[in-house]
Every structure is written in C-alpha cells, then in structure tokens.
Amino acid sequence: MTQIPMGAVPKKDNEKLKVLKKPNKNVFLQMKKNYSAYLFLLPKLILFVLFVAIPVIWAFVLSFQEYKIFGSEFVGLDNYIKVFQSEAFLVALKNTLLFTVVTVPFSVLSALVIASMIFVLGKVSQSFFRSAFYLPTVTSMVIIAMVWRWMYNYEFGLFNYILGWFGIEQINWLGQSSSALWALIIMQCLIPFGVGIIMYLASMGSISHSLYEAARMDGASSFKQWLHITIPLLKPTTLYLVLLSTIGSFQVFTQIIMMTGGGPGNATETLVHLIYKTGFRDFEFGLAAAQSVVLFVIILIFSIIQFRVLRHDE
Template identity: 40%
Template sequence: MSIASSRSRAIRGRTRGGESAVWGAVFAAPQTVLFLIFFLLPVVMAFALAFMEVRPTRMTWIGLDNFRRVFNDPLFGKALVNTSIFTGVVVLFWLGKALLIAYLLDPMNRTLQTFFKSAFYLPAVTSSVIISLVWLWIFNPAFGLLNGLMVALGLQPVAWLGNTQTALPALMAMQIIMGGGSSIVLLSAALARIPRDLYEVAIIDGAKRSTIFAQIILPLIRPTLLYLVVTGTINTFQIFEAVYVMTQGGPQFATTTVVYRIYVEAFQRFNLGLASAQAIVLFAITMVLAAIQFRLMGQNVEY
C-alpha cells in the first residue's frame, strides 16, 4: 500500500513539474519572440550586411571593404574622438557627483533620503528628447536662460551650440547635470549596507574622515563602482538623442558621435552596409573597454 502511494505521489510530482514547465514556457514565449524579432534578428542582419554592398535592388558580397572604409574614414575617426572625450568626461563627473550626493544623503533619515533620491532620479524617467529640447532653449544664443543670466551680469552672450569650442562641452555639461540619478540610488544602497560598527571603530582609533572614506567606504562599494563604470561607459558611448535634437553633429562635426555617424550613413545616405560595419566596430570598442575596466577595477572584488 505504501509502495503504491509513493508511486502515486511521484507520478503527481512529475505531472506538476511538467505542468509548471509548460506554463513557464507559455509565459516566457512572448518575451522570447520579442527578443528574437527585435534584438537577435537585427544583430544577425547587421553582421551579414556589414560584409555587403546594399543597393535598392540587390546586395553584393564585398568582404571586408566596408571595414576598410570605416577605418579610413576621417569623419568616423573624428566621431570616435568626440565620443571618447564625451564618455570619459561625463562618466568621471557622473560618478563623482553620484558618490558625493550619496555620501551626503547617507546620514539623513529615511524620509529625506527618499525625497532627495526621488528628485535626483526624476531625469532618468523623463524623455531624453524633452530634456534635450529644454536645454536647447537654455543654450539658445538669442533668448536662452544661460545667455540671459550672462547679459544680466554684464557679460557677452555666447553661441554655446554654434561654436566649435563650446558645443561639445555644452553637451557634456547637460549630461553631467541631468544624469547620474540611478547611480545615486545604487551608491546609496551600497553605502547603507556598510556596517556602522566599522565607522565607530575607525573613529575610536582616531581615523579621519578622508581615511574612513578611502580605506573603508571605497573598498566596500567597489563592486557597485565597477558596475556603474562599465554600464555608464557603454551607455554614454551610445549617446545619440541629445546630438540629434540639439546640434545635428555640428558645428563642423564638433559634436558628431559614433552613433550619430551610424544614423547618417544608414538613414540619410542609405548606406546600410557601411553603417552595419560601423555598428560592429562600435560594439567591439565597447566590449574592449568593458574588458579593460573589469581587468583594472575587478581585481580582488568579491560579489
């Protein structure tokens, strides 16, 4: 009797397990289909088109010619330099700003922390196009807010987005001011996980604030910093909306970025093969940068 009941329970367990697997597959199917159609398929097509010359009526295999054109294109080189400068400056200031704000929020009570973190996170859930349009008005040379303040102070107005010397720094300033909201939230969570006993022991031992920050806080939040550096670099290297809305890559290609260059080749010149090759080069660059960052910052990091 006991053997029969054991077999019955085993059969019911297998049946329930099979039903769970079926329902799991059913619920996962829509997401899987969307992933295949809107991510995997375009990636495969981009890799294929990178080796072809695409015409309206035919596609011709040309091997590595598109990649040779990418590396011999001075405008792509200019875009790569602009993007590298933009990414390096923005990510550095993003992290510095986020770390400072998170450090200042850490001693506050939960209500104040929630309020300030929500306020700083708000730009992250606001349309980047809307943000770019607002800053386009701020930088307007005729009636923008920034030049209005400068005139009120007796200074000469500046064409911030129309000058090759100021256009890229203006975009950097916008990204630094508006960005970093998610970094603040993550760093605040990382700081909250640090045991308070460590602070108390360090203070009793006579450690200064700078010593506590450098020898206790930074090592313990290093995994979070590594994550933010890698994801921030990848995301910032793909800057597009602000350039498209505010400068269109000008003046004189001073703000042309790699993704904007890909957009021009693909949707203005309809050179899909060259644009795909540029996209693959961008992918390779971001992966190399991520690997270097893991190599430099990921040593002795415990998750």
C-alpha cells in the first residue's frame, strides 16, 4: 500500500480536481460520463424534490395567496403584513427567541462538557455513556414530554415532591405564566444533546495527540489543554452543533402541544405551534405559509450570524 504524505494529493486525483475546478462546458456530457453516480443519487433526489423542494416552493407561492379549497386568490403581501401586525406572532417570536437563546448555549456547552468527561474514560465505559446519553435522541419527544408532564404535575410530580423535602411550597410549573416557559426551557436543557455528544466525541478523537504532548511538555494543565487545544480545534463541530440546535429550538413544537398547548394565556406560544394553529385549526394556509417563510428568514439570519462569528479561521 502506497503511503501518501499529509497534504499531498496523488497525481491522478490532482488532475481530477483540476477538472472539477474548471467544469466542462458540456454539462450533459459530463453527466453522461458519471451516469452511475447520478443513478445512485436519483432515488434520494426524487424524494427530496417531491417532499422537500416542491412543498417549500409551494409554501412560498401560498404565502402570497388567500387559500381557498376551490380556487385560491392572489393577495400580494397581505399575509406578510398580517404576520407583522399580529400580536400573537410577536409574542410567539419573543417566546421562541427566549427559548432559543437559553437552550442552545446550554445544550451545546453541556454536550461539550459531557463529551470531554466521557472521552477520557476507558473503551467500555465510553461505549456505555455514549449509548446512555444518545438514548433520548432516539426516544420520541411525545414520550419524553409525557414523562416531564408528570414530573411537573402539581400534586404528584417529582419536582414538587422534592421541593416538599425542603419545606418549599408546591409550584404550579405549567399552570402559571411566570413559570411555564421556564419549565419547558429547563426540560430542554436537561435532555442530553445526544447528537452533540457523539459528534464532539468523534471530533475529539481526530485531534492529534502530539498537540497535547507538546502542551504537557510546556507544563500546561489538563484544563488549559482543554481550553486552548480542544475547544479551538472543535470550533467547526461547535459551529455545526450551534446551527443544528438553533434550527431545532426555533422549531420547538412537540413539547408545546403535549404539555401546555401554548398556555396559560399565550405564555408558551411558539412560532411553529402558532403556524400549526393558523394552518390546521384556522385553515388560513396562506397566512401560515407567510409565517413559515418569516421563520425561515429568521433562522437564515441567525445561521449567517452564527456562521460568521464561529466559522473556522483557516
């Protein structure tokens, strides 16, 4: 087996790269040449077009219409104007932002800390904790929400039971405007970010040991090694996880519908729950589509900001 020095590219591959950099003018000819690759991609592409691309485009078109079962009407920007004039949308946006701003840093940071603690363990322990922390990711959020609903139960819930040990009065966690959203935030924070832990562990494994050896020789403590080697080198993973969890937090829905229904009042109303209600309860699909497009733009803006702030400096 030929050893390839790091950073070097085999001659043949180098030529291929040049071809990629300067695409052949005849795209179809190239596609024909690589038809087997396209054939492998085709099933996924068809599914993507059918179930993602077309619905997304249709939602955008729908956002300029007043949806009616038999013949929708074009209404221009009316739906978008309604979105920004709606108090319910602004409340939902505020709640969603608070949820995101608190849960995303906590989830990513806790994933980093947990992964760092697991990484130093032996193989068997690592496998055990890796599986244990990933378990909530493969568990239905409906089930998790039901369990947490019980834990927050005023009379029989775990939290009020524990508070009782210290003589603290019971809290109506999900029944008071002041505590309901925070109860959902606490729940989100305490559910291990399984994907994050697994990805951090994989990324940590790819950091060269020589860097740590050099740091140790310079007398750096374990914490300093973590702070100045591990964290900076995990930056691309962190960026990806922050983006992933931000998108997930903006789309929080299952917990809301299972635990509070957006109440009490509108204390836990979030954007996706509002979109769901607008579409499937009020049947205002045009308005719901406009709300979705606005949510898409908000997520896009946040993603661009995060990408610029956290991107890996070459």
